[in-house]
Amino acid sequence: MVLHYPNGRKYQGNTNVKKEEKKLNKQNSYSNRGMTLEEDLNETNLYYRTHNIAVIHKKPIPIQIVNVDYPSRSAAVIKEAYFRQASTTDYNGVWNGKYIDFEAKETRSNSSFPLSNFHEHQIEHMKSVVQQGGITFVILRFATTDEIFLLEGKILFFYWERMMNGGRKSIKKDEIIQNGHQIPYGLHPRIDYIKKIQELNLL
Numbered sequence: 181m182v183l184h185y186p187n188g189r190k191y192q193g194n195t196n197v198k199k200e201e202k203k204l205n206k207q208n209s210y211s212n213r214g215m216t217l218e219e220d221l222n223e224t225n226l227y228y229r230t231h232n233i234a235v236i237h238k239k240p241i242p243i244q245i246v247n248v249d250y251p252s253r254s255a256a257v258i259k260e261a262y263f264r265q266a267s268t269t270d271y272n273g274v275w276n277g278k279y280i281d282f283e284a285k286e287t288r289s290n291s292s293f294p295l296s297n298f299h300e301h302q303i304e305h306m307k308s309v310v311q312q313g314g315i316t317f318v319i320l321r322f323a324t325t326d327e328i329f330l331l332e333g334k335i336l337f338f339y340w341e342r343m344m345n346g347g348r349k350s351i352k353k354d355e356i357i358q359n360g361h362q363i364p365y366g367l368h369p370r371i372d373y374i375k376k377i378q379e380l381n382l383l
Contacts, residue, residue, distance in 0.1 A: 217284055217286050217319070217321045217328075218238070218270075218284065220365075220370045220371050221238070221270075221271065221284055221319070221370075221371060222238060223369070223370045224369040224370045224371045224372065224373070225237065225238070225271070225273075227368055227369040227370070228275075228369065228374060233275070233374060234273060234274065234275035234276075234280070234374055235273045235274050235275075236271055236272070236273030236274075236275070236280060237271065237272070237273055238270060238271050239268070239269070239270060239271065239272060268281075268301070268302060268305040269281050269282060269283040269302060269305060269306065269316075270282065270283050270284045271283075271284065275315075275374060275377070278313075278314065278315050279309070279312070279313075279314035279315065280314065280315045280316075280377075281305075281306065281309045281314055281315070281316045282316060282317045282318060282319060282373075283298070283302060283306070283318045283319070284318070284319045284321075285297045285298070285318060285319070285320055285321070286320075286321045286322075286323050287320070287321075287322060287323065288322075288323045288324050289322070289324075289350075289353075290322065290324055290325065290353070291352065291353050292350035292351060292352050292353055293320055293322075293350055293351045293353070293356060294349065294350045295339065295340060295343050295349050295350055295351065296349065298318075298336075298340070303336070303337065303340050306333045306336070306337075307333075307337065309333070310333055310334070315377065316332075316333035317330055317331060317332050317333055317336075317373075317377075318330075318331045318333070318336055319331075319363070319371070319373060320356065320360070322353070326365075327362065328362065328363045328364075328365070328371055329356050329357075329360040329361060329362050329363065330360060330361045330362075330363055330373055330376050330377075331351075331356060331359070331360040331361075332360075332380070335359050335360065339351045339355070361376055361379075361380065363376055
């Protein structure tokens with residue numbers, strides 16, 4: 181299926197990360213169990229909901245279908261579609277009376293996290309959440325080492341502004357280690373970011 185952004189540009193997806201995921205999925209270590217970041221977060225959010233900890237969902241992506249192939253009466257294949265509008269962030273919901281809104285990103289780089297993974301409208305959306313008293317952050321995964329970090333919105337904004345002012349176009353991993361917060365993998369829940377929010381007292 182071919183997807184297009186609202187401006188007509190083709191959506192390519194993160195093919196490099198997908199290739200890396202295939203390699204990681206062959207490993208049978210406890211640390212990843214062949215799960216992608218999205219699957220891990222969806223599993224975590226399901227745990228939160230079923231245990232009345234938080235109500236967090238992945239936002240649906242609105243698309244407009246423009247070309248469908250019908251190889252048979254009982255089957256339909258979407259050949260081409262467009263994003264109806266620019267997406268904001270991946271997940272949102274409520275915990276402890278507070279609105280939560282966050283993005284989840286992956287990279288196969290070992291040394292830095294490219295800021296090209298984010299879009300300006302996403303940054304502006306996250307800033308608006310902060311202005312309204314909500315909690316916003318990004319969950320970053322280094323695919324090759326299978327490490328997960330939570331980076332608060334205000335920290336991401338600093339590095340974004342640095343780039344916009346002519347600075348480096350990525351966040352060094354050392355900076356993420358220093359200013360972010362690593363989340364260890366667990367079993368139930370898988371990526372316990374709510375516990376990390378509690379530890380950081382982001383309320």
